[in-house]
Amino acid sequence: MKRILTCLCLVGFLLAGFAGCSLYVKGDYKFQTKDYDGAIADFTAYLEQKPDSFQATYMLGRAYLEKGELDKSVATLKKALEMNPGDPEAILFLGVAYVAKADYENAIATFESFEDPSRPLLEKAVGKQITLLKIDYNKKLAKEAVASEKKLATVKPPVETYAVFYYEDKTPGKNMAAFQKALAAMTISNLSHINSIQVVERLRLQALMEEMALGRTGIVDSKTAPRLGRLVGAEHLIVGTLSKDIRTDTALASTTRRKVIGNAALTVKRDNFFQLPGAIAAGVAEMKGIKLTPAEQSAVGKVHTKNIDAVLYYGQALDAMDQADWKTALELFNKALQADPQFELALLGRESCPDDSSSGTGGMGQVTPESLKNSFAAAVNDQAAADKAKKDSLSGGSGGH
Numbered sequence: 001m002k003r004i005l006t007c008l009c010l011v012g013f014l015l016a017g018f019a020g021c022s023l024y025v026k027g028d029y030k031f032q033t034k035d036y037d038g039a040i041a042d043f044t045a046y047l048e049q050k051p052d053s054f055q056a057t058y059m060l061g062r063a064y065l066e067k068g069e070l071d072k073s074v075a076t077l078k079k080a081l082e083m084n085p086g087d088p089e090a091i092l093f094l095g096v097a098y099v100a101k102a103d104y105e106n107a108i109a110t111f112e113s114f115e116d117p118s119r120p121l122l123e124k125a126v127g128k129q130i131t132l133l134k135i136d137y138n139k140k141l142a143k144e145a146v147a148s149e150k151k152l153a154t155v156k157p158p159v160e161t162y163a164v165f166y167y168e169d170k171t172p173g174k175n176m177a178a179f180q181k182a183l184a185a186m187t188i189s190n191l192s193h194i195n196s197i198q199v200v201e202r203l204r205l206q207a208l209m210e211e212m213a214l215g216r217t218g219i220v221d222s223k224t225a226p227r228l229g230r231l232v233g234a235e236h237l238i239v240g241t242l243s244k245d246i247r248t249d250t251a252l253a254s255t256t257r258r259k260v261i262g263n264a265a266l267t268v269k270r271d272n273f274f275q276l277p278g279a280i281a282a283g284v285a286e287m288k289g290i291k292l293t294p295a296e297q298s299a300v301g302k303v304h305t306k307n308i309d310a311v312l313y314y315g316q317a318l319d320a321m322d323q324a325d326w327k328t329a330l331e332l333f334n335k336a337l338q339a340d341p342q343f344e345l346a347l348l349g350r351e352s353c354p355d356d357s358s359s360g361t362g363g364m365g366q367v368t369p370e371s372l373k374n375s376f377a378a379a380v381n382d383q384a385a386a387d388k389a390k391k392d393s394l395s396g397g398s399g400g401h
Contacts, residue, residue, distance in 0.1 A: 023049070024056055031059060036067040054083040058090050065097050065369075073097040088116040092126070092376055100369045104137035121386065125379035127352045131321075132367045138207035145231040146211050152230045156256055162284070163200040163234035164188050165220040167242045167250075176242045179273075181322075182315030183248075186277035186304050187238070189345060193299030194285060194292065200234050206322050208232050222251045222260045229255030238284060246273050250280055252287050262287030274306045305346075310339035314346045317353075326354045 027042030043060040047053060061076035077094040081087060091114045098107035111133070114126045145152060164187050169176040184202055191199045208231055209220070220228060225237040240250040246269070252262040264283040268275050278301035285292055285300065292300060305311060317332035333350035336343055 024053075027056070027059065027063075031063055031066075034066070036063050039063040040067065052083065054080055054087070057083060058087070058093075061090070061097075062093055065093060065100065068100075070097055070101045074101070086113075086115065088114060088119075088122075092372075096369050096372050099133070099367060099372060104133055104140065108133050108137065119380065119383045121383040122376065122379040124351060125375050128354045129367060129372055129375055131352045132354055134201070134203050135207070136367050138201075138204045139211070141204065142207040142211035142231075145208065149231060155230070157229060157233045157235040158198065159235055160197045161200065161234040162191060162197055162236045162238065163205060163229060163232055164191065164202075164238045165205065165225060165228070167240040167248060168220075170241045170243045172244065178312045178315035178319065179242065180315065181318040182311045183242075183276060183280075185314075185318060185345060186311075187280050189304070190277050190281035190300050190302055191284065193302075194281075194290060194296055196290060200232055202318075204232060210322075222253045225253045226255045226258045229253070236284075236288070238280070240280075246270055246276070248276060248280065250283060252284055270308065273308055273311065274303045277304065278302060305340045305343040307340040307343070310336045310343045310346065313339060314343065314349065317346070317349055321349075321353060329353050330355060 023042050023046040027039045027046060030036075030038035030042060040060065040063045043056050043063060046056045047060065050056065057076060058080040061073050061080055064070075064073035064076055074094065074097045077090055077097060080090045081094065084090065091110060095107050095110040095114075098104075098110055108130060111126050111130050114123070116122055164184050166180045166184050169180060181202075184205075188199050188202055191197065205228075208228060212228070212231075220239055222237075222239055225239050229235065229237045235255050237253040237255060238250060239253060240248050242248060247265065247267040250264045250266075251260045253260050262284075264280075264287065266276065266279050266283070281300045282292075282297075313332045313336035317329045317336060320326075320329035320332055330350060330353050333346050333353060336346035337350065340346070
C-alpha cells in the first residue's frame with residue numbers, strides 16, 4: 001500500500017528546487033526504513049516550506065501512526081483529507097488510527113466512507129473489516145451497558161429510537177428459527193427508510209442478547225423488552241410472535257413507560273410471506289402516528305424477495321455469522337443468491353461477511369491496527385494480480401508478448 005513518489009520528486013527538482021524535494025525524499029526513505037522519528041522531522045520540515053502538500057501531510061500522519069502518536073496521527077490525516085477529500089489511502093489509515101485509539105465508532109464511520117471503484121477487492125476487504133469492527137464495538141457496548149445497568153435505569157433513551165427484536169417462534173415444531181432473524185433484518189431495513197426515526201442495528205441487539213445469555217433463544221417479549229430497551233438505548237421496542245400459517249402478532253412497547261402502546265396482528269399464506277416486513281414497518285408507523293411521505297411509503301413497503309428459500313438461507317446465514325462461522329455464512333448467502341440473485345440484503349451480507357482470510361473469530365479485540373493493515377495490503381496485492389491477469393488475457397499472453 002505504500003506510495004513510492006521518488007519519480008514525482010525528481011520531476012519536482014526542476015519545479016520546486018532540490019532542497020525542498022530532498023527533504024521529502026529523505027522523509028520517505030526514513031519512513032520505509034522504519035526511522036519514524038527521522039521521517040517525522042523531515043516531513044515536518046518539508047511542510048514548513050510547502051504547507052499545502054497533501055502527500056507530505058498524509059505521510060506525516062502515517063509516520064505519527066507508526067510511532068504511536070495517535071492523536072497527532074488522527075489530526076494530521078484529517079488535515080490531509082481536508083486537502084484531498086475522499087482520498088482512499090488517507091481514509092484507510094485514518095480508520096486504522098482510530099482503531100489504534102479504540103475509537104470504534106469513528107473508525108467504522110471512516111471506513112464506511114471509503115470508495116475506490118478501481119480496486120473492488122480492496123472495497124470488499126474494507127467491508128469485511130467493517131463487519132468485524134461492528135461486532136467488536138457492539139460487544140464492547142453490550143458489556144458496558146450490562147455493567148452500567150443501574151445507572152442506565154435513570155437515563156431516558158432518545159424518543160425516536162426503535163429496536164426490532166426477534167419474534168418468538170410459537171409454531172408447534174419450532175421451525176421458524178431461520179425466519180426469525182431474516183424477518184428482523186428485513187423489518188429493520190424497511191424501518192430505516194423513515195427519516196424521522198433511528199433504528200438500532202441487528203448486530204447491536206444480537207451482541208446485547210448474547211451478553212445477557214439470550215443470543216440463541218432470542219426470546220424477548222413486551223414485559224422483558226423495556227429492560228433491553230434501556231440497555232440498547234431505544235425508546236420504542238418492536239416485539240412479537242410467529243405462529244403457524246405465518247401469523248405475526250406485533251407489540252410496540254415503550255421503554256420509559258414500561259408498557260405496550262400498540263398492537264397489530266397479521267396472517268399471510270406461506271407464499272405471501274414477503275408482505276410481512278413492509279406490513280410490520282407500516283403498522284409501526286401507523287401506531288406512532290408517523291405520516292410517511294410518498295417516497296417513504298414506497299421504501300417502507302419494499303419487498304426484499306418473494307422466494308421463501310432465499311429468505312430461509314439468508315436467516316441461516318445471519319445465524320452462522322452470529323456464531324462467527326464465516327465459511328458456513330458465505331455458503332448460505334450464496335445459496336440465498338442462487339435462489340434469488342436480486343435479493344439485495346443477501347448480496348450485502350455476502351459482500352460484508354468475513355472469510356477465512358479475515359482476522360477474528362467473533363471474540364473481543366479481533367480487529368487490530370496490524371490485522372487491518374495486513375488485510376488491506378493483501379487485498380491491494382490481490383487486486384494488482386487480478387488486474388495484471390486481465391491485462392494479459394486481453395493482450396493475448398503473459399505481459400502482452
